[in-house]
Amino acid sequence: DRQTLVAVLQFLRRSNLRESEEILRREARLLGDDLGGSVATVGTSSPGVAAVAAVPPGKGETRGGFGIGPPSRGYVLHSAPCLRVSSPSSKITHSADLMGGAVVVEDQPDVSAVLSAYNQQGDPTLYEEYYSGLKHFIECSLDCHRAELSQLFYPLFVHMYLELVYNQHESEAKSFFERFHGDQECYYQDDLRVLSSLTKKEHMRGNETMLDFRTSKFVLRISRDSYQLLKRHLQEKQNNQIWNIVQEHLYIDIFDGMPRSKQQIDAMVGSLAGEAKREANKAKVFFGLLKEPEFDVPLDDEDEEGENEEGKPKKKKPKKDNVGSKSKKQDPNAPPQNRIPLPELKDSDKLDKVMNMKEAARRVRLGPECLPSICFYTFLNAYQGLTAVDITDDSSMIVGGFADSTVRVWSVTPKKLRSVKTAADLSLIDKESDDVLERIMDEKTASELKILYGHSGPVYGTSFSPDRNYLLSCSEDGTVRLWSLQTFTCLVGYKGHNYPVWDTQFSPYGYYFVSGGHDRVARLWATDHYQPLRIFAGHLADVTCTRFHPNSNYIATGSADRTIRLWDVLNGNCVRIFTGHKGPIHSLAFSPNGRFLATGATDGRVLLWDIGHGLMVGELKGHTDTIYALRFSRDGEILASGSMDNTVRLWDAVKAFEDLETDDFTTATGHINLPENSQDLLLGTYMTKSTPVVHLHFTRRNLLLAAGAYSSQ
C-alpha cells in the first residue's frame, strides 16, 4: 500500500493536480510512523513538469518529493520502480530502473526530515564551479577544521561524477574528472581508476558496486564545530546547489569534541561507505567463549614418559582445573549455551578433546623471548595454481585447492590416508572388536595423496571440519562442495551463490559453515539443509573472507569494499562495522579469547580491533604486500602474519592489547590515538626464498606451520 501511495502521488504530480497532491501528502504524513527497510529511490519524471525539479533558491532544503512522517526523524522508503527527474535545461531522461537512486534522509538534529526525490541538482555545466568553490573554502579554513572537512572531497567528487555520467553528460563528466581526480587521497586511486572507465550510463549498469555506492549514503564523522562552519558556508545563497548535493549523498555523523587530526582520520577512512556510524557499533556483542564441557581425564595414560609414580599427581592436576572452572560464574560476556543450537558432543569428539587437553599440557609457552619454530610446507610444481590451503586442527592433514578445480588432500603425519571398505567387505568384519575403527579402513586404498574431482572452476576456499570427517571447498563455479574424508568422495553440492564463492569455513563446533562470494552476501549453511539458514547482506562489494568467532555465535566478513562486518548468527543482524583498511580484506583472525579481531588486507597493514567496544586498537605496519594469512597462537600471545611479500612476521599480541584506553570519550566517539609502536611489536621477520605465504596454522603445541606455493622468479 505504500507503493500505491507513491504511485498515486506520482500520478497526481504528473497530471498537475497540485492541490490534491498537497492534501494527500499532508494526510499521508499522519500515517507511516516507522518505515524501516532498505534504501530505495523515489523519483518522478514528467515532460513539462520540470518545475518540480527546480529548487527554490534561498531555501536550504530540497522539496522535490513528498514528506512522509513526523519531522525530526529520518526514514527510508522502499519502492520498486522509479523514474527520474531532470532539470529543464537538460534532456528528459526517462529511465525506469529497478534499483533507482538514493533517497535523501537526514538524521541531523537541527534539520527537519524531508524525503526528497533524487532529482538533478542544478546545472551540470556548473558542477566544476560548485566543486572548486567548496575546495577553495575548505582550503582556506582553519587548520584544525581542514582535515575533517577534507573528508568531503572524495565522496562529493564521486557522487557528482556518477551523477553526470548517469544523466549522460559525458563531456562534462570527463572534464570534471580530469580536473579534480588528482586532488584525491592516494588510497582512493584504485577506485578512481575504475571510475575513469565508467564514462557512459550503460557502463554503470553492470557494476553493482558503483550502483550500491550511488544509492547508499557515505558516512562522515565530523566534529560539531567543523560541521557548523561547513553548514554556515553552504547555506549561503550561492552555495545552494552543493548544499543539496551534500544533503543528498552524505550522512554526517556529528560528535561533540575536538576535531580530529589528519592522522586519526587517515587511520579510519578508506572504505567505500565512509566510516561507521557510532550507533552501528553500539549493539551488545557476546564475545566470550562457550563453556567447555568437563569430563574426567582418563586414567590410563598413553604418555610417552610413562612415569607411573608421577602419573598419579599429574592426573590430579587436570581434575583440579575442571573443578575450578565449575565454580566460575557465567561469564557476562559469553553467550548463553543454547543461544544457537549446536551439535551434541559425540564420543569421538570427547576423545578428541581429551587429546587436545593432553597436547595443551605439553604446549610451549610463547612470548617475546620464546618464539615459535616455523615449519614451512612448500607446494612445488603448482605453477601459480594454488588458491586455497587448510590444515586440520590436530595438524594431521593438509588440503590444497587449485586453479585446475582439483582439491588435493595430503597426510602430514606418516599415517597414510585410507578410505572405508566397500559394503561387501564391511559386512565381513567383526563389529565388536576394539579396533573396529581400524578394521573398517581399506588398506589397499592407502596413499599419501587423495585427489578430489568435482568442481568446475578454481577452488578458492577450503575448510576441514573439526571432527575431520568432512571437507568443504568453494569455487568459482558458485557451489560449495562437501566431501567425505572417509570415502574421499563428494557428498553434497550447495548451490546458492550463483557467482564465484571466495571463502568458506566450518564452525568451530562443526555442522554450520559460512560462505561468502561475489554476490556481496555471506550465507550461513548447515550440512543437512540444502538452502542457507541465514543471509548476511550489507556489503557494497564482494565478500572476500569469512570467519567464525570461537563461540560460533558471530561471523566476521571482510569485503572488497574495505570494511569488516560482524554478524550475529542468531538473527542475521550486523552488529559491528570496522573501517580503516585501504584495500580489499583478505585475512581475518579471532583471538583465542574471543575479544579481539585481527584483519589483513592488500594495503599491507594488520589492524587490530576490540570487538566489545567496537574500536580499532592497533595497527601493525611492516608488510609490503597483501596479507593472506593471519593466525593467533593457541593461547593468544603471538600473532603471526603471512604475506605475498614472501615473509612471515610475528607480532607480540599481549603487548598490543594491554593498556587499552577505553574511557568514556573513546567509547562514545570511537577515536583512539594509535601509538606508532609497530616496530616494538614486531618480534621477527622470516623470509622464504620466493614463496608467498598463503596459510598459517599453530599446532596444538604451538609449532607454527606455514604453507605456500613456490613461484619461481
Next chain:
Amino acid sequence: MEAAKMASPKSAPKDAQVMAQILKDMGITEYEPRVINQMLEFAYRYVTTILEDAKIYSSHAKKSSVDADDVRLAIQCRTDQSFTSPPPRDFLLEIARQKNQTPLPLIKPYSGPRLPPDRYCLTAPNYRLKSLQKKVSSTAGRITVPRLSVGAVSSRPSTPTLGTPSAQTVSVSAKVGAPVSLAGQRFTVQIPSSQPAGKSATPTTPTVQNVLINPSLIGPKNILITTNMVPPGAADPNPLKRKHEDDDDYDAL
C-alpha cells in the same frame, strides 16, 4: 609473476600495443605476455558477436544498414544473457530479511551424518549397468539389489574406492548400504523382485558387483531406496515387471 614484457614497438602489431596501453591505464603492471593475446581474442570475439547480433536486429527491423540503436540493443541483450550481474542491493536485503526471520532449526541428536535429503546429495549412483541377455536363474526367491556405489563420479576407475573386481557373483547376505559415511537407514530401495541370473556386471565395469540379498534380512525401513540401476536380466520378459519402473526413475544428476 613474470615481469611485464612489453613488445617492442617495431614488432608488435598496433592492436597489441593498444591493448598493452589499456592494461597500463587500468593499473595492471605485471602480467604474463600471453594476457595480451587473450584480451585481444576476447575483444575480437565479443565485438563480432555484438555486430552479428546487430546485423540480425537491423535486418529484422528492415533497415538498410546497421545503426547505433541496433548495436545498443545487441549489447543490452548480450549483457542480460551472458554477463549477468549479481542481484541489486535492495533485493538482497529483502531476501535476507525474510530468511533471517526464521529461527535456527534445532539439531536432532545422534542422527548420524547430517546430510540433506538424498535428492539434494550427490551420493546416488549415476550409471546403469548394461543388461546382458541372461537366462533366468533358478534362484527364485532371492533378490538382487545392485549395490549402491558412493561417489562413483569422482573416483577414477584406476583407483576404485569402492568395490573390487570380481568375475562371479557373490551371493552374500548382507545388509543394505553399509558404507560408514552413508546414513543407511535413510535410503529407500525399490527391490526388483525378479530373479535375474546371478551373473555379475560385464567385464567392462569391473568396479561394480551385484549383491544378492536375502530378503528376510531386510526390514521395512531399509528397503525404500530408489536405485538407478537396471538389474541384469531385466531385459528378460520376466513376469515380475515392477523393475522396469527403474528405467523411468532414472534421475539425471
